[in-house]
Amino acid sequence: MKHYTSIHDIDDINSWIADAKALKQAPLQDVTLGKDKTIGLLFFNSSLRTRLSTQKAALNLGMNPIVMNVSGDAWGIEFGDGTVMDGNTAEHIKEAAAVVSQYCDIIAVRAFPTLTDKTKDESEQVLKSFVTYASVPIVNMESATGHPLQGLTDALTISEHAKVAKPKVVLSWAPHVKTLPHAVANSFVQAMQKMDVEFVITHPEGYDLNPEITGNTPIIYNQEEAFANADFVYTKNWCSYSDYGKILSEDPNWMITKEKLGDAKFMHCLPVRRNVVVEDAVLDSDSSLVIQQANNRTYAAQLVLKKLLENL
Amino acid sequence: MKHYTSIHDIDDINSWIADAKALKQAPLQDVTLGKDKTIGLLFFNSSLRTRLSTQKAALNLGMNPIVMNVSGDAWGIEFGDGTVMDGNTAEHIKEAAAVVSQYCDIIAVRAFPTLTDKTKDESEQVLKSFVTYASVPIVNMESATGHPLQGLTDALTISEHAKVAKPKVVLSWAPHVKTLPHAVANSFVQAMQKMDVEFVITHPEGYDLNPEITGNTPIIYNQEEAFANADFVYTKNWCSYSDYGKILSEDPNWMITKEKLGDAKFMHCLPVRRNVVVEDAVLDSDSSLVIQQANNRTYAAQLVLKKLLENL
Amino acid sequence: MKHYTSIHDIDDINSWIADAKALKQAPLQDVTLGKDKTIGLLFFNSSLRTRLSTQKAALNLGMNPIVMNVSGDAWGIEFGDGTVMDGNTAEHIKEAAAVVSQYCDIIAVRAFPTLTDKTKDESEQVLKSFVTYASVPIVNMESATGHPLQGLTDALTISEHAKVAKPKVVLSWAPHVKTLPHAVANSFVQAMQKMDVEFVITHPEGYDLNPEITGNTPIIYNQEEAFANADFVYTKNWCSYSDYGKILSEDPNWMITKEKLGDAKFMHCLPVRRNVVVEDAVLDSDSSLVIQQANNRTYAAQLVLKKLLENL
Structure with a gap:
């Protein structure tokens, strides 16, 4: 290298x-x-x-x-x-x-x-x-x-916390007030594609990442459906890729809540906006791995x- | 700790x-x-x-x-x-x-x-x-x-330069053009209260520090009276505590001069505004301990x- | 020292x-x-x-x-x-x-x-x-x-790259869009005056450096003439010294080109504005010593x- x-x-x-x-x-x-x-x-x-x-x-x-x-x-x-x-x-x-x-x-x-x-x-x-x-x-x-240092970090964190041989990992878009890059999501997708995990992406329509990166990874536009039986929910906001740089939705229904998360672990690269991207109840619980990720x-x-x- | x-x-x-x-x-x-x-x-x-x-x-x-x-x-x-x-x-x-x-x-x-x-x-x-x-x-x-690192520094400096067993230490307010915090003054008061010194505070009326901090320490509104027989004059500006954040006085008569100081040592946490807080003649003389404090x-x-x- | x-x-x-x-x-x-x-x-x-x-x-x-x-x-x-x-x-x-x-x-x-x-x-x-x-x-x-750290650097670089016992070194002014200091030029002049080199300065009229610094060093207002048989061309913009701080010329004819340079080595302290001070063809060639200077x-x-x- x-x-x-x-x-x-x-x-x-x-x-x-x-x-x-x-x-x-x-x-x-x-x-x-x-x-x-x-x-x-x-x-x-x-x-x-x-x-x-x-x-x-x-x-x-x-x-x-x-x-x-x-x-x-x-x-x-x-x-x-x-x-x-x-x-x-x-x-x-x-x-x-x-x-x-x-x-x-x-x-x-x-x-x-x-x-x-x-x-x-x-x-x-x-x-x-x-x-x-x-x-x-x-x-x-x-x-x-x-953001490949983050992607490697995330792969390590999932490996450390996985309780089954092939965990289900979901990358979920979440709302935000600012126009944010695709870098973290892209590297996470690429890292998951190299690991032995069941990996799906969920986001509102219009928020598809670069198809050359997502490749064959399943994309589900219904967050609840995507979260079913998830072991890890990795959350990140990004702006539209097709309508480049635009914010198409700030729909608060896509915010991550304790109820939606169920037994899954919550991951985020940080910084994260509380009660916009994810509610306090998630970050303040043992379901959150964000500090372990940072470590x-x-x-x-x-x-x-x-x-x-x-x-x- | x-x-x-x-x-x-x-x-x-x-x-x-x-x-x-x-x-x-x-x-x-x-x-x-x-x-x-x-x-x-x-x-x-x-x-x-x-x-x-x-x-x-x-x-x-x-x-x-x-x-x-x-x-x-x-x-x-x-x-x-x-x-x-x-x-x-x-x-x-x-x-x-x-x-x-x-x-x-x-x-x-x-x-x-x-x-x-x-x-x-x-x-x-x-x-x-x-x-x-x-x-x-x-x-x-x-x-x-x-500002407890400063307070500890000041206690050390006074201990090093004291020529009598129980020196007289005066904390004096001085004028300034900006609204300044109480942090340095507070920590100095708390440090002096723990030391074996004769400690008094002097400032114009309306500039009393938080009474929970000053406690039983004598407060004298007449600077000349306060300075009598002082071994150390610690100078600092702060804004009003009771009329919070206000500048009630910029009275140049409170500036520290060589004449007022007499045989006392001059102390200040720095940065200090020359000829506003204290005159050049003090800082440029052996009466000043400000560089030793910084050390x-x-x-x-x-x-x-x-x-x-x-x-x- | x-x-x-x-x-x-x-x-x-x-x-x-x-x-x-x-x-x-x-x-x-x-x-x-x-x-x-x-x-x-x-x-x-x-x-x-x-x-x-x-x-x-x-x-x-x-x-x-x-x-x-x-x-x-x-x-x-x-x-x-x-x-x-x-x-x-x-x-x-x-x-x-x-x-x-x-x-x-x-x-x-x-x-x-x-x-x-x-x-x-x-x-x-x-x-x-x-x-x-x-x-x-x-x-x-x-x-x-x-800028005496730069001047010492430049003397070292010339010593390393000289192919004759007494190389010809030219300091040439070049155009720039901003008002720049004389510091680098001054220290270069002083360094060259201490070395065993044939040293001349060239710049448009009105751009003479402080005469107390240039002393007996020849000044030639014709760049082409100055460059004849040069081994090193050290380039730098500076503002007028006599009409202090003014930009008297942005004449692009003073920009350094490959053609003008001939077999001489190009030197500059950096940062350099490409195609204003010197053309790409110089910096991208083996004639340029700027990276070796930086080292x-x-x-x-x-x-x-x-x-x-x-x-x-």
């Missing part, structure tokens, strides 16, 4: 899950592996879990994390090819990525989509530019269309960094 | 002062105590001394500091119970505090008061929410009503972190 | 270049020198290379870097002497510098010029205030009139920090 940009970079999800569990048992087992190595965490967007858990993962490997809010700490980066840079951007990604590669052994990047320009978002311009122009491994800390972010990131370090 | 949120968490101030002095003599004596441990410094507000000295203290103990400006680096946090989060806040403190506890062995928090909503400020909503929902020790890096911030923080680490 | 504020702090540039090359060969040779030592990086302005390379340099020496965006993380600093601080600044540099000296063994500062007040800029108020009021060594991470920032900074640490 040269980079970790998508769930497709995982060759064997079951062995990765086993490795992550082993790291979680003894997080400091590789504390000399990253000695005198530096990871640059570049944020084009806000972050809490990713910012902290990736730093923690790096520290567990003995690495030195250097964190930078690109726009706030530096200046606007240009991604266009051949641009006459007489506008608001002060440095081209060709230089920026190559330069940061001089100081960091690994570069991790967070860059959200525009949600207005589908073609641009699907081109993954920022992430792919780093892959192209950097000379060190790139880690995706959530890009326009994927697993450390070990997913640590496994990815470990594999990249071993390959340097 | 499970948390350090107030001066009341100090069981025996004289033994703490002795311990802090010992740390100051040999700051690296416990450099392995915090090995592979992480402290998260969460700032809801600006900071210079606290930001740097708490990092320095953590480094002296071998800890890894992770610093985060909550609003700038992440997003708005919701503290209300049962809120339908369809507004500007994106994550509830219940999740945020529990999540950060997954990555940090100690969490330190700075969150200033509104100075418009007395009930809310006195409830210490932010600090207490972290205590309630985090699963690790919480350190108060200045909250709505207290002691490291050892006060280090002692608190050491005690918390020993108790993990 | 007590501080590193200007190229004039370099006693013997050839021996410094040799030392920097040795560090580059074995960057971790002094990894215990900075153990338990802290460097504070204080940014009054944006930074990418300087921010990352100085941290990397400190880490290579085993130091703990603490980074702070002064305005964003703290508040406005007052530099005026005797000011009645009833305005927007909350802390005086006298306190700020002395206080930061309590927590950091070395302080590095970036503070750009106003480009509107020549007298103030030339007084180097911010940098000199730190030198005056701090009690630890100060490193200039780009001040109003100089050398680490070793220039590391040499400076090493010398300061050895002198503590």
